[in-house]
Amino acid sequence: MVKSEDGSCTAYSSEFGEHYHSTKDGALTESLHKHVIPAFSCFEEAESLRILDICFGLGFNTLTTLYHLRHSGMNKRVEIVSPELDEPLVHSLKYFSYPEAFAAFAPVITAVSETGLYEDEHFRIEVLFGDARALLPTLEQPFDIIYQDAFSPEHNPVLWTKEYFAELARLTHAHSVVTTYSTALRTRLALYENGFNVYLNKGEGYRNATVACKGALQRFEKVDMPHKIKCNPDVECLKDND
Numbered sequence: 217m218v219k220s221e222d223g224s225c226t227a228y229s230s231e232f233g234e235h236y237h238s239t240k241d242g243a244l245t246e247s248l249h250k251h252v253i254p255a256f257s258c259f260e261e262a263e264s265l266r267i268l269d270i271c272f273g274l275g276f277n278t279l280t281t282l283y284h285l286r287h288s289g290m291n292k293r294v295e296i297v298s299p300e301l302d303e304p305l306v307h308s309l310k311y312f313s314y315p316e317a318f319a320a321f322a323p324v325i326t327a328v329s330e331t332g333l334y335e336d337e338h339f340r341i342e343v344l345f346g347d348a349r350a351l352l353p354t355l356e357q358p359f360d361i362i363y364q365d366a367f368s369p370e371h372n373p374v375l376w377t378k379e380y381f382a383e384l385a386r387l388t389h390a391h392s393v394v395t396t397y398s399t400a401l402r403t404r405l406a407l408y409e410n411g412f413n414v415y416l417n418k419g420e421g422y423r424n425a426t427v428a429c430k431g432a433l434q435r436f437e438k439v440d441m442p443h444k445i446k447c448n449p450d451v452e453c454l455k456d457n458d
């Protein structure tokens with residue numbers, strides 16, 4: 217366990233050789249500003265939302281979603297589906313030192329940690345234990361929001377390839393929003409080549425991130441992908457065969 221810059225704790229994975237969150241931005245800050253707030257800003261009127269949280273990890277994106285809903289007074293029914301390879305990690309989360317902001321969600325943390333499932337009248341959270349690459353093709357219904365929060369392309373390339381993003385494209389509709397901390401051109405290219413428009417998520421107190429949507433998003437600055445590709449003619453996205 218490591219204390220990140222905003223005071224919230226994250227962890228280091230010796231298997232993947234990387235922290236679960238940016239220690240510079242902070243676990244809670246990263247989750248809130250790179251995923252939850254930008255995604256929900258596109259769905260202010262929606263009464264219910266389906267979210268794919270890739271991958272569950274320490275559960276920050278899921279718990280920050282509950283926190284944001286509560287603190288912004290939004291009354292929405294939210295269903296979160298989250299693949300996670302590391303089942304023992306999830307079972308250990310009831311002992312994790314979460315920020316005070318998550319105190320109200322202790323029953324959620326306990327239920328998800330013990331059973332992988334939590335449900336009440338507002339939320340349904342289900343962790344799907346296993347390999348996301350095997351699990352995603354078994355899912356049918358589209359998601360409104362996808363938090364693309366795998367370890368980095370350098371450390372976990374199978375969750376950043378063109379074929380992987382094709383699977384995300386299959387699981388989205390015209391207005392679905394994909395959020396990711398990655399600003400790498402090859403990540404953005406994999407999104408673009410699968411029919412997504414790419415947008416810059418920029419703000420105070422966190423490093424730049426990316427938002428993508430097949431349709432148009434007015435509130436984000438569009439990345440001029442044809443121009444970026446022209447300036448970087450050798451750029452290629454990661455492929456499953458690499």
Ligand SMILES: C[S@@+](CC[C@H](N)C(=O)[O-])C[C@H]1O[C@@H](n2cnc3c(N)ncnc32)[C@H](O)[C@@H]1O
Pocket residue numbers: 235236237247270271272273274275276277278299300301302305346347348349365366367372374375
């Ligand atoms: C950066 S962490 C996710 C952090 C998480 N979103 C959070 O907010 O705490 C990446 C997670 O992906 C999981 N993972 C890596 N490869 C996976 C795969 N192929 N399928 C499912 N989960 C995977 C790791 O076990 C790890 O928990």
